[in-house]
Amino acid sequence: MVTIQDIAKALGVTPSTVSRSLSGSPRVKASTREAVLRKAEELGYVRNAMASTLRSGKANVVGVVVPRINREFFSNVISSAESVLNEYGYSVLICQTHERLEDEIRVLKTLVCNRVGGIMISHAIGDTDGSHISEIVGKSAVIVQFDRVFDNLPGPKVINDNVGGGYEATRHLLSRGYHQIGILAGVVSSNIYADRLAGYRKALEEAGIVFNPDLVFYDAIQRNSGYQAGMKAIQAGCDALYCTGDYSALGALEAVRDSGLSIPGDFGIVGTADEKFTSIMSPSVTSLSQHPRDMGRLAAEAFIAAVAGEETSEVVVPMELLIRESTGKNT
Amino acid sequence: MVTIQDIAKALGVTPSTVSRSLSGSPRVKASTREAVLRKAEELGYVRNAMASTLRSGKANVVGVVVPRINREFFSNVISSAESVLNEYGYSVLICQTHERLEDEIRVLKTLVCNRVGGIMISHAIGDTDGSHISEIVGKSAVIVQFDRVFDNLPGPKVINDNVGGGYEATRHLLSRGYHQIGILAGVVSSNIYADRLAGYRKALEEAGIVFNPDLVFYDAIQRNSGYQAGMKAIQAGCDALYCTGDYSALGALEAVRDSGLSIPGDFGIVGTADEKFTSIMSPSVTSLSQHPRDMGRLAAEAFIAAVAGEETSEVVVPMELLIRESTGKNT
DNA sequence: TTGTAAGCGTTATCAT
DNA sequence: ATGATAACGCTTACAA
Numbered sequence: 001m002v003t004i005q006d007i008a009k010a011l012g013v014t015p016s017t018v019s020r021s022l023s024g025s026p027r028v029k030a031s032t033r034e035a036v037l038r039k040a041e042e043l044g045y046v047r048n049a050m051a052s053t054l055r056s057g058k059a060n061v062v063g064v065v066v067p068r069i070n071r072e073f074f075s076n077v078i079s080s081a082e083s084v085l086n087e088y089g090y091s092v093l094i095c096q097t098h099e100r101l102e103d104e105i106r107v108l109k110t111l112v113c114n115r116v117g118g119i120m121i122s123h124a125i126g127d128t129d130g131s132h133i134s135e136i137v138g139k140s141a142v143i144v145q146f147d148r149v150f151d152n153l154p155g156p157k158v159i160n161d162n163v164g165g166g167y168e169a170t171r172h173l174l175s176r177g178y179h180q181i182g183i184l185a186g187v188v189s190s191n192i193y194a195d196r197l198a199g200y201r202k203a204l205e206e207a208g209i210v211f212n213p214d215l216v217f218y219d220a221i222q223r224n225s226g227y228q229a230g231m232k233a234i235q236a237g238c239d240a241l242y243c244t245g246d247y248s249a250l251g252a253l254e255a256v257r258d259s260g261l262s263i264p265g266d267f268g269i270v271g272t273a274d275e276k277f278t279s280i281m282s283p284s285v286t287s288l289s290q291h292p293r294d295m296g297r298l299a300a301e302a303f304i305a306a307v308a309g310e311e312t313s314e315v316v317v318p319m320e321l322l323i324r325e326s327t328g329k330n331t
Numbered sequence: 332m333v334t335i336q337d338i339a340k341a342l343g344v345t346p347s348t349v350s351r352s353l354s355g356s357p358r359v360k361a362s363t364r365e366a367v368l369r370k371a372e373e374l375g376y377v378r379n380a381m382a383s384t385l386r387s388g389k390a391n392v393v394g395v396v397v398p399r400i401n402r403e404f405f406s407n408v409i410s411s412a413e414s415v416l417n418e419y420g421y422s423v424l425i426c427q428t429h430e431r432l433e434d435e436i437r438v439l440k441t442l443v444c445n446r447v448g449g450i451m452i453s454h455a456i457g458d459t460d461g462s463h464i465s466e467i468v469g470k471s472a473v474i475v476q477f478d479r480v481f482d483n484l485p486g487p488k489v490i491n492d493n494v495g496g497g498y499e500a501t502r503h504l505l506s507r508g509y510h511q512i513g514i515l516a517g518v519v520s521s522n523i524y525a526d527r528l529a530g531y532r533k534a535l536e537e538a539g540i541v542f543n544p545d546l547v548f549y550d551a552i553q554r555n556s557g558y559q560a561g562m563k564a565i566q567a568g569c570d571a572l573y574c575t576g577d578y579s580a581l582g583a584l585e586a587v588r589d590s591g592l593s594i595p596g597d598f599g600i601v602g603t604a605d606e607k608f609t610s611i612m613s614p615s616v617t618s619l620s621q622h623p624r625d626m627g628r629l630a631a632e633a634f635i636a637a638v639a640g641e642e643t644s645e646v647v648v649p650m651e652l653l654i655r656e657s658t659g660k661n662t
Numbered sequence: 663t664t665g666t667a668a669g670c671g672t673t674a675t676c677a678t
Numbered sequence: 679a680t681g682a683t684a685a686c687g688c689t690t691a692c693a694a
Contacts, residue, residue, distance in 0.1 A: 001471060003671055014681050019673060029679060044469070049444040050381040051671035054686045061445070069425065070406030078400065079427070091441040094400065094425035096410070110422040113380040114392070114445075138375070140332060250611065277608040280581065334687055345665050350689060360663060382687035385670045 002045040010039055022047065059117035062303060063093045063141075065107055067124050067148075072246075072275045073292045074122070077146065080296025081120060088304055090117070101126035108136045115140065118303045122147040125221065128189040142306045146299040147290070148190050156302035158295055158315045162192050165288045165319030166199025169242045169270045172286070172321055174207050176329045178240035178268045182215035182233040184226060184252060186244045196244045196272070226251025234259050240268035240327075246275035249285055253326065269326040283325035291317050333376040341370055353378065390448035393634060394424045394472075396438055398455050398479075403577075403606045404623045405453070408477065411627025412451060419635055421448070432457035439467045446471065449634045453478040456552065459520040473637045477630040478621070479521050487633035489626055489646045493523050496619045496650030497530025500573045500601045503617070503652055505538050507660045509571035509599045513546035513564040515557060515579045527575045527603070557582025565590050571599035571658075577606035580616055584657065600657040614656035622648050 004018040011018070013032065020028045021036035028036075039045075053059045062085055066074040082092045093116065095107035104124045111119055119141050123130055130150035137143055146158040173181050183200050186193030201211050214236055220229035226248030233241055234255065243249035249271030256267045263269060263283050271278055271287040278285040298315050306312060335349040342349070344363065351359045352367035359367075370376075384390045393416055397405040413423045424447065426438035435455045442450055450472050454461055461481035468474055477489040504512050514531050517524030532542050545567055551560035557579030564572055565586065574580035580602030587598045594600060594614050602609055602618040609616040629646050637643060 001469075001671095005671080015672080016674090016682080017680055019671095020680085023673080027679065032679080046440065046443050046467075046471075048385070048446060048671050049441075050385050050446055051686090052673075054379070054381050054385060054670090054688090055672045055674080057686075068406075069400045069409065070403065072401065075399075075401030079429070082427075086437070091438075091445075092426075094427075095423075096413075096425075098410070106417070107422075109377065110380075112377050114422075115379060115381055136377075140377075277611045280608045281611050282613040332687095336687075346688080347666080347690080348664060350687095351664090354689080358663065363663080379687055382670090383689075385672090386687080386689045388670075 001048070002040075002043045003048070004045070006043060007036060007039050007045060010043070011035060053115055059115050059141075060089055061091045061093060061114070061116045062118040062120060063095060063107075063111035063116045065095045065097060065104065065111070065119060065121040067097050067099045067122065069094060069096050071273065073147075073273045073290050076292035077122075077296035077299070080293040081300040082296075084297050084300035085303070097124040097126075099125045101128075101132075105132055105136065108133065112137055112140055118142040118144065118307065120144045120146060120299050120303060123150065123190070125187055125190060128187075142303060144299050144303045144306065146295055148192055151191070154312065156299075156306050156312045156314075158299045158302055158317065159191065160290050160295070161316050161318050162195030163199040163202065165272070165321075166196035166242065166244075167203045168199075168319070168321050169196075169272075169288050170200045170203035171207075172323065173240045173242060173268050173270060173327060174203065174209075176264075176268060176327050178327075178329065180215065180236075180238045181240045181242060181268075182217060182236065182238040184220040184229050184233075184241060184243040184245070184248045185216050185218050186221055186248075187219055193244050196242075200242055220248045220251070221245050223247045223251040223254075227255045230255030231259070234261070234267075239266065240270075242270045244272050246271040246273045246278050246285070246287055249287070250277070250281075253285065263326050264328045268329055270321070271326075274322055279322075279324065283328075286324045286327040287322050289320045289322050291320065332379070333371075333374045334379070335376075337374060338367060338370050338376060341374070342366060384446055390446050390472075391420055392422045392424060392445070392447045393449040393451060394426060394438075394442035394447045396426045396428060396435065396442070396450060396452040398428050398430045398453065400425060400427050402604065404478075404604045404621050407623035408453075408627035408630070411624040412631040413627075415628050415631035416634070428455040428457075430456040432459075432463075436463055436467065439464065443468055443471055449473040449475065449638065451475045451477060451630050451634060454481065454521075456518055456521060459518075473634060475630050475634045475637065477626055479523055482522070485643065487630075487637050487643045487645075489630045489633055489648065490522065491621050491626070492647050492649050493526030494530040494533065496603070496652075497527035497573065497575075498534045499530070499650070499652050500527075500603075500619050501531045501534035502538075503654065504571045504573060504599050504601060504658060505534065505540075507595075507599060507658050509658075509660065511546065511567075511569045512571045512573060513548060513567065513569040515551040515560050515564075515572060515574040515576070515583060516547050516549050517552055517575045517579075518550060524575050527573075531573055551579045551582070552576050554578045554582040554585075558586045561586030562590070565592070565598075570597065571601075573601045575603050577602040577604045577609050577616070577618055580618070581608070581612075584616065594657050595659045599660055601652070602657075605653055610653075610655065614659075617655045617658040618653050620651045620653050622651065 217229035230252030548560035561583030605620040
């Protein structure tokens with residue numbers, strides 16, 4: 001590997017001069033700088049980021065930690081954040097936790113070990129209180145939380161208006177003439193699920209409907225668990241479900257079908273996240289979009305701001321209900 | 332940040348002893364090692380991987396470079412490779428190129444800058460000859476190519492049996508009674524598309540059908556381009572399409588629908604990659620699966636073997652046709 | 663078994 | 679405008 005020493009020797013100058021030229025310092029003669037840059041190019045020099053970080057204490061790498069990279073929401077957040085961060089000269093490292101606390105701890109340690117300058121994280125379901133996050137990261141990196149956040153952790157947060165989203169989704173089902181609306185509620189240790197449930201309650205109560213805890217089905221997040229919960233919801237007399245995820249919505253939809261009921265005629269379904277399949281399948285599924293590209297951009301900008309020493313704040317992104325066939329009862 | 336110096340001072344020993352204890356060297360007294368480990372835990376010590384790599388010249392990080400992380404195939408390859416690499420003590424950094432050559436160059440430079448020990452890559456469509464890959468990486472890291480590979484680059488390769496896959500897909504359409512079978516062929520600069528096209532030709536010729544270049548539609552990879560190509564295929568008299576991707580298959584399917592033809596009755600469709608939506612939509616789409624978890628594992632193992640100095644070889648993974656409704660003409 | 667000392671490649675602080 | 683020198687945190691011969 002070519003080092004600045006090699007360039008220095010080849011040019012008969014010292015490493016300091018080469019370093020200054022390479023980092024664009026004004027304290028070098030223009031002609032010297034040009035010679036250095038030409039030689040660097042010629043020798044195929046690549047700056048050793050590890051040595052640079054070690055010496056300067058400044059890392060230009062940001063780690064993004066998400067439960068799963070193959071979710072429409074997360075992959076779009078990442079792509080969007082990437083393009084902003086790249087503009088500011090940061091590289092992005094993507095890590096996934098598979099919803100497991102142990103994996104979250106492992107990747108956080110890896111990122112800290114590699115002394116990243118910042119961490120953007122949406123916590124795993126398996127992580128119920130987030131205490132270890134600040135414990136592991138400490139002061140070594142700026143932490144930006146997005147989507148799934150813990151209020152008791154300091155630092156910037158970018159979240160959806162989950163209460164508003166749950167409220168809209170439920171109101172939409174009511175407006176389409178569904179009466180017994182249940183909810184696949186996820187796990188309440190995560191803000192996103194707790195808030196969507198709160199929005200659901202708010203919409204019901206506002207419509208003069210008594211909240212019925214028996215129509216709340218917890219821990220239904222995957223396709224399988226969504227199917228099981230869907231079956232229970234049907235037995236409990238539901239004629240519609242607001243699902244806090246699209247995979248659980250898919251499972252619920254299959255349960256409804258297997259029960260011989262029609263969608264949207266007999267049963268309405270709203271999902272969440274705007275997974276690709278919701279718009280492709282038949283019937284297409286009404287879904288609550290999270291505006292992932294906006295979140296990614298805002299989270300990246302929050303990081304940049306935090307590095308610049310600006311005050312940390314909480315940014316709220318509205319959700320948007322994408323109305324499709326699965327709730328088309330009266331149309 | 333706590334360093335080994337801090338631990339050394341606290342214990343009245345030297346940094347060397349601490350380093351040896353931490354790295355599990357046998358040349359320390361058991362009691363000393365225990366004391367060091369306890370103190371490290373107590374002080375919240377985290378090894379500085381950059382300093383370690385800088386000094387030892389050995390990086391325990393592997394970069395995985397893929398076109399897009401939100402594709403069923405790539406996300407599964409990554410997850411599978413991750414679990415193998417983690418077992419061997421490697422951390423995984425995920426990068427995406429968005430199919431663009433410039434992004435591929437950028438992430439490769441980042442990885443080289445950060446002196447990763449290895450790079451697993453499936454090249455971008457925008458990368459047509461791969462010359463820059465070895466140019467940028469040089470001897471600084473082991474390169475493992477998977478899925479989309481360049482034969483003229485040295486090193487381990489893990490690929491699908493794309494010829495066999497294309498052959499099977501086409502034979503399947505023939506066996507279901509389709510006569511005018513076209514192909515959405517992708518770009519021939521990529522081995523995967525060139526090979527699938529070769530398999531298609533082989534199946535046709537074996538069946539005594541003259542290969543018709545007018546039924547080959549290039550550059551149809553996305554949903555939009557698949558739709559356009561689908562329309563052209565219908566006009567050209569096709570009654571079936573073998574699509575070398577699932578997104579183009581989706582577009583083609585929509586073109587067929589919009590043309591008032593029924594699937595599979597009037598028109599048969601085979602896709603490639605087993606994207607989630609192919610099994611969920613209606614009609615479900617027959618798709619050629621790439622066994623991503625096997626590829627990920629094999630690519631990771633190829634990396635481990637290469638680091639251990641073993642001979643580089645080419646591994647071929649069979650493809651599997653998952654037969655669904657879109658080719659169900661005679662069933 | 664432990665300590666000493668040098669060095670990985672870079673940058674920052676001096677001095678010239 | 680450039681050079682000399684030290685230091686970032688760690689590993690590793692070599693010495694004791």
